[in-house]
Amino acid sequence: MVLNRLEKYWLTAVAVALGAYTAALIAGALVFGIHLPSPVGRIDPQKLDSTAFAQPGIHNIGGNRYEAYILAKMWAYDAGPDAGPVGAPPTLRFPVGSEVTFYVTSKDVIHGFYIEEHSLSLEVVPGQIARGTINFNRPGTFHIICHEFCGAGHQIMYGQIVIE
Amino acid sequence: MQATLNTTEPGKVTFPALDMLRSERNMIGAHIVMSLIALTFGIFMGPFQAFHRSPAFMASFAEFQIPVFSYYYQAVTVHGVMNALFFTTFFIIGFTYYVTQRSLQRAIKSVFLGWLGFGLMLVGLVLCVVTVSADPQDASVLYTFYPPLIAPPTYYIGLVLLIVGSWVATANVFITYLEWRKEHKGERSPLAVFATISNFIMWDIATIAVAIEVLGMLLPASLGLIKVTDPQLGRVLFWFFGHPLVYFWLVPAYISWYTMLPKQAGGKLFSDNLARVAFIMLLVFSIPVGVHHLFADPGVSEVSKFIQTILTLIVAVPSFMTAFNIGASLEYAGRQNGGKGLLGWIWKQKWNDPVVAAQLIAMLVFATGGMSGMINASAQLNIAVHNTSWVTGHFHTTLGTAVTLTFIGILYWLLPMIRGRKLFSTKAALWQVYSWGIGMTIFAASMGQAGLEGAPRRADLGNSPYLTDLAKNWLNLTAIGGAILLVSSILLFVNIIGTIFFSKQPVVEGAPIETRGNPNAPAILERWSFWIAVTVVLAIFAWGPVFVQAIDFNNGWNVLRYLPSGLQLK
Numbered sequence: 001m002v003l004n005r006l007e008k009y010w011l012t013a014v015a016v017a018l019g020a021y022t023a024a025l026i027a028g029a030l031v032f033g034i035h036l037p038s039p040v041g042r043i044d045p046q047k048l049d050s051t052a053f054a055q056p057g058i059h060n061i062g063g064n065r066y067e068a069y070i071l072a073k074m075w076a077y078d079a080g081p082d083a084g085p086v087g088a089p090p091t092l093r094f095p096v097g098s099e100v101t102f103y104v105t106s107k108d109v110i111h112g113f114y115i116e117e118h119s120l121s122l123e124v125v126p127g128q129i130a131r132g133t134i135n136f137n138r139p140g141t142f143h144i145i146c147h148e149f150c151g152a153g154h155q156i157m158y159g160q161i162v163i164e
Numbered sequence: 165m166q167a168t169l170n171t172t173e174p175g176k177v178t179f180p181a182l183d184m185l186r187s188e189r190n191m192i193g194a195h196i197v198m199s200l201i202a203l204t205f206g207i208f209m210g211p212f213q214a215f216h217r218s219p220a221f222m223a224s225f226a227e228f229q230i231p232v233f234s235y236y237y238q239a240v241t242v243h244g245v246m247n248a249l250f251f252t253t254f255f256i257i258g259f260t261y262y263v264t265q266r267s268l269q270r271a272i273k274s275v276f277l278g279w280l281g282f283g284l285m286l287v288g289l290v291l292c293v294v295t296v297s298a299d300p301q302d303a304s305v306l307y308t309f310y311p312p313l314i315a316p317p318t319y320y321i322g323l324v325l326l327i328v329g330s331w332v333a334t335a336n337v338f339i340t341y342l343e344w345r346k347e348h349k350g351e352r353s354p355l356a357v358f359a360t361i362s363n364f365i366m367w368d369i370a371t372i373a374v375a376i377e378v379l380g381m382l383l384p385a386s387l388g389l390i391k392v393t394d395p396q397l398g399r400v401l402f403w404f405f406g407h408p409l410v411y412f413w414l415v416p417a418y419i420s421w422y423t424m425l426p427k428q429a430g431g432k433l434f435s436d437n438l439a440r441v442a443f444i445m446l447l448v449f450s451i452p453v454g455v456h457h458l459f460a461d462p463g464v465s466e467v468s469k470f471i472q473t474i475l476t477l478i479v480a481v482p483s484f485m486t487a488f489n490i491g492a493s494l495e496y497a498g499r500q501n502g503g504k505g506l507l508g509w510i511w512k513q514k515w516n517d518p519v520v521a522a523q524l525i526a527m528l529v530f531a532t533g534g535m536s537g538m539i540n541a542s543a544q545l546n547i548a549v550h551n552t553s554w555v556t557g558h559f560h561t562t563l564g565t566a567v568t569l570t571f572i573g574i575l576y577w578l579l580p581m582i583r584g585r586k587l588f589s590t591k592a593a594l595w596q597v598y599s600w601g602i603g604m605t606i607f608a609a610s611m612g613q614a615g616l617e618g619a620p621r622r623a624d625l626g627n628s629p630y631l632t633d634l635a636k637n638w639l640n641l642t643a644i645g646g647a648i649l650l651v652s653s654i655l656l657f658v659n660i661i662g663t664i665f666f667s668k669q670p671v672v673e674g675a676p677i678e679t680r681g682n683p684n685a686p687a688i689l690e691r692w693s694f695w696i697a698v699t700v701v702l703a704i705f706a707w708g709p710v711f712v713q714a715i716d717f718n719n720g721w722n723v724l725r726y727l728p729s730g731l732q733l734k
Contacts, residue, residue: 004435007488014484018477021542025473028544036459036543038466039713044722074730089629109313109726110395112460112551116618116632121550123460125396126312126723127716130462143630147551147620149237149306151313151728155624 037122040129043105053105056080058092066100068092072111072124075153077144083159090159092144094136098163101133112147115161123148136163179266181674183584188265191278193582195258196575198282199251200660202289206246207653209239214607214646217625219636221643233296236624237304237728241296244307248413248563249326250289255571256416257281257333260360262578263419264337266677267354273340281332288325295319302727306622308402309382311393314725314733317386320378327371327378334364352681352690355436356423362447363415365696369703370408370451377401385725391733392721396463400714404707407454411446413563417526417570418443421490424574424676425523429514431497434489436682440689442482442489448699449479452706459546468710469543475706476541483534490527518593522573525601526566529608533561536612554615556622557608565604569597572656577675579663586669588662596655599648607645614638 003011028034043051048071056069057080071078076087083090094100104113104124111124115134122130146157179185184192212230215221216239222228233239265272272278295318296303305315309323341353341361353361377398384390426433433439455472458464498509514520536558539545549555580587587593617635619625625639688694716722725733 003438004492006492007435007438010488011485014481018480021477021538022474025470025542025544029470034544034547036466036469036547037462038469039463042716042719044719046722046724074726108724108732110310110399112620114551114618114620119547121460121547123399123458123462123551125399125462127394128396128462143618145618145620145630147623149308149313149622151726151730152237152301153730154237155628158628158630 034119037130037132040103040131042127043129045105045107045126048105048107052103057082058094064095064098066094066098068100068102070102070104070113071107072104072113072146072157073107074109074151075146075157077113077146077157077159079159091162092159093162093164096139096163097135097137099133099135101131104130104132109150110148111150111157112145114145114147116142116145118142121147136161139163179269182671184581185271187275188262188271189582191272191275191282192258192262192578194282195254195261196578196582198286198289199254199258200575202246202250202254204657205293206243206248206251207656208650209233209243209246211646211650211653213239213243214642218640218643219626219631220640222626233300235300235304236626237306237622238296238300240622241304241306242293245292245296245323246289247568248307248409249323250285250292252413252563252567252571253326253330254285256412257285257330259416259571259574259578260333260337260364262581262675263356263677264340264360266675267357267679268340268344269679270340270344272336273343274336277332277336281329281336284325284329284332286329288322288329291318291322291325295322301729304728308406310402311381311385311395311398312723312725313728314382314386315728317383320383320386324375324378324383327375331368331371334368337361337364352683352685352687354423354678354681355433355439356419356678358440358681358690359415359419359422359443361692362443362695363412365692366408366447366450366699367412369696369699370405370412373401373404374406377405388733390721391725393723393725394714394716394721395723396461397711397714397721399458399461400464400707400710403454403457404451404703405454406457408450410559410563411450413567415443415446417567418446418486420570420574421486421523421527423678425490425520426493426497427676428517428520428523429494429497430500431493434492434496437685438485438489440685442485444689444695445482445485446479447695448702449475449482451699451703453479453541455706455710456541456543456546458710459543460550463714464710465713468706468713472706473541473543477538480534480538480541487531494524516594518587518590518597519573519576521594522569522576522597522600525597526569526573529561529569529601529604530566532605532608533558533566537562549615551621552615553611553619553621557611557613557615560604560608560611564608565600569600569604572597572600575660577673579660580667580671581675583664583667584671585663585667586671588659588667592655592659592662596652596659599652599655603645603648603652605645607642607649610638610641610645614642 053071056071056078058068079090106124106126113122118134120132142161144159230239233242303315305313422439453476495509498512501512503509503512614635619635
């Protein structure tokens with residue numbers, strides 16, 4: 001099989017571009033520390049009462065670092081009593097500069113957990129704990145949006161994060 | 165000119181160039197017409213969804229309802245299932261029967277299997293449509309149908325019948341090809357058949373996973389035989405199948421671009437060998453990449469996500485090769501047509517021939533689809549776009565335009581062949597092609613932008629409380645794209661109905677079919693047992709760890725079943 005000269009140039013350019021792409025991905029993970037959701041642990045959605053999700057809410061774990069336990073269900077997020085009345089879209093408040101690790105699981109079907117303008121996008125699969133960490137570096141109000149179809153009320157499933 | 169196919173001596177059949185043999189016409193015509201019926205259900209749900217999501221449109225027409233399938237998620241389900249599953253599969257199998265018979269110059273091996281496959285898929289289509297019509301809310305689980313949302317059993321049975329019917333059709337093509345091979349020892353098959361075989365092998369391997377998901381998890385759960393499922397395992401099984409699915413759609417479009425378009429454009433294919441290499445790469449690399457749909461999943465390790473990202477970059481290579489190969493072929497054709505200078509060949513393409521123009525526009529839009537696909541597939545950028553309407557924008561450039569517009573281009577010569585009459589209106593076809601290109605570009609680009617502004621995909625955004633003003637503006641623009649596409653779709657169906665019922669002129673042009681393979685193609689490329697082994701080994705390497713991680717060996721399944729209306733099934 002003989003390759004045409006121009007085609008050789010083209011394939012070389014493609015190889016170089018894809019190589020650069022791979023390098024950027026590796027740099028993203030190792031240098032810039034961008035991580036994808038990875039297994040945290042399983043959980044039995046029928047026995048949530050014996051887990052941290054029995055009482056969802058925000059915990060300060062020292063300084064500007066927080067952990068937020070959130071339970072997704074048809075069609076609301078439960079982020080504990082401090083985030084507003086049960087069943088209503090919750091409002092989570094953090095000071096500017098907070099580093100928040102979200103632990104999210106679902107009581108029923110698959111939901112999504114996406115935060116506007118921030119690099120957090122989780123599939124909330126029942127039976128699994130989803131985890132993601134972000135730094136909130138600027139003030140503002142950002143929606144949490146369910147971005148995985150979860151039934152008839154999918155479009156009204158959301159919450160808010162207020163950074164002040 | 166009509167003759168009956170002599171199936172006992174398939175090698176002896178002579179195929180008329182301008183007419184079709186009766187059994188050929190019936191079989192292929194049935195598949196193509198069913199694909200168009202599925203498309204009718206699917207296509208018109210598109211623009212109306214776009215209207216429904218547009219705040220400006222809904223402010224002006226508060227009473228607006230999506231016609232026929234008026235519940236939003238029902239419209240999404242019908243749009244996805246009918247367009248992406250039934251239209252594509254019926255069309256691909258009909259087109260493949262034509263290509264296989266004509267390229268190999270022999271009848272398909274079994275007329276019975278042909279009709280059996282057709283019948284199974286037809287019953288599947290009816291079951292799906294009836295189920296989603298009868299129970300709008302609880303049957304609308306979209307075409308990804310993830311557990312633990314459970315639809316009525318007939319929905320899953322319909323999907324199983326589609327898959328099984330397609331298996332029967334692929335078997336029919338395989339045995340036809342094997343018989344040809346026995347009689348043509350040492351010869352290379354025509355490129356179109358080569359590509360078909362690689363595509364169908366890939367399809368048969370990939371669909372095993374979704375068959376396991378439906379038969380082992382969803383259907384028993386729907387029937388009440390099991391009370392629990394494992395949603396993470398369900399998603400893994402689905403996406404083992406889900407990404408090869410998009411190549412199953414794309415390869416027939418590539419078959420047209422590689423083996424037909426060069427001729428239609430007035431030239432010849434630049435390199436047959438590299439085309440074969442590209443198709444083999446698509447077979448081997450389209451399965452071990454599906455984890456790039458699971459980047460946001462909690463139950464899949466980062467290592468697997470990374471490995472499959474790299475493999476995804478490799479599966480882009482055959483598409484880059486295609487861009488060069490087809491580009492060079494088109495340049496040659498353009499120069500044959502009188503194009504001078506560096507870019508003169510571009511203007512000398514047959515932009516006024518709907519068959520050629522459809523494929524050229526499909527390719528131009530596909531260039532953007534390939535780029536946005538690279539963004540989706542790169543693990544870290546994916547976080548920014550995952551499950552937003554950006555993704556919807558992306559696959560309306562790939563499936564919605566690269567594939568669909570190419571299929572429409574094929575339809576513009578294949579339907580006249582089947583009917584034995586010229587295309588009803590070339591002018592309407594041209595308007596259809598260009599309006600599709602423009603409408604889809606507007607739609608896809610603005611869906612993409614809305615996604616970057618945080619609009620989630622497949623949510624009834626007309627009723628969402630959380631959209632930003634910017635996202636709303638982009639959604640208004642998608643409705644304009646949708647309106648153009650509605651006009652384009654109407655033009656398409658005017659031509660289809662016109663060609664079938666009102667066209668009077670006979671067909672004057674033969675089909676662009678190659679009957680000989682390139683004798684210099686390396687023999688290894690057609691040693692299928694070898695490539696099947698490579699494909700399976702690579703699939704096990706890439707997916708094995710994902711499955712092991714997704715299966716809960718200690719506790720088994722523990723997630724209860726729910727209806728989309730919110731009810732928990734006891």
